[in-house]
Amino acid sequence: MELFEAFFNSDTATVMTRLVFAAILGGVVGVEREYNRHPAGFRTHLLVCVGACLVMLLAMFGFQDYMEKNAEFVNFDPSRLAAYVVSGIGFLGAGTIIVQGVSVRGLTTAASIWVVAGIGLSIGVGMYIAGIFTTGIVILSLIFLNKVEDSFFKRKKEMQGIVIHAKPGDSTLLSIITILEENHVRVKKIMVERDQSSEIRNLLRYQIKVIYPNQNVKLTLIEHLYKIEQVHKVYSL
Structure with a gap:
């Protein structure tokens, strides 16, 4: 006691x-x-x-x-x-x-x-x-x-979303960000999760909030991202 x-x-x-x-x-x-x-x-x-x-x-x-x-x-x-x-x-x-x-x-x-x-x-x-x-x-x-x-x-910044399905790798995210910055696209937020919807196993889903300098860049950016070897699918939100 x-x-x-x-x-x-x-x-x-x-x-x-x-x-x-x-x-x-x-x-x-x-x-x-x-x-x-x-x-x-x-x-x-x-x-x-x-x-x-x-x-x-x-x-x-x-x-x-x-x-x-x-x-x-x-x-x-x-x-x-x-x-x-x-x-x-x-x-x-x-x-x-x-x-x-x-x-x-x-x-x-x-x-x-x-x-x-x-x-x-x-x-x-x-x-x-x-x-x-x-x-x-x-x-x-x-x-x-x-x-x-x-x-x-949102309206002033014109923040938009882009989704990228890609294979995981040491340089995947770096390659994505490099292409975004080469096109003068500002990255505001990045969320990464396992891709449960794809039939291909072990894919990652990168959901990125960005600000485009103009709409013309948006039209060509997806084409540039597809040139990354690990990327399987890209689309805008």
Whole structure:
């Protein structure tokens, strides 16, 4: 009984509660990224949020005994560990950004990872309302503002879709993007999935959102894409 009470003392309960809460909030953001097939999904966002929360908890509770025993010599600032998280998370976010020629993808996912780290820090320090409110803002921006952007700016940007069925290969996607950029077609989003509709096995289905410089390019682009050896079928949405 004494061991049970010691395990669930105030500090232990606080640490466990905040870690679970951080996992929930980070997972909520990750679900949206996972659903839309972005480079960093559910597990990545959950782990980043929990890890940031753990670092903040370490800063707050991990050195209490040491500081109490050496109060005369120790001058400890808990915010220093949080600062390292904020700066260090940029390396993980950079890994989700794909740069190919003039096209850049993954910036939103990188930003969501950075924000999730901030949510984890806020939960770790006990700012539950700030963490929940920030999570709500992130979800609204990722889901609803994305739809607003597509509908409001679609006519202005003339964003259209193109679907390519091709054999998987190390250079398939690179060849596709190269042809798009040679024709000055801007790539906005790429989604890749297994092609279940084709009779040919092991084909991939590339669904790409693009912006054509003009309609004449659209007419010739499909012909150029068919010149790629791995490509079996191309059509516009």
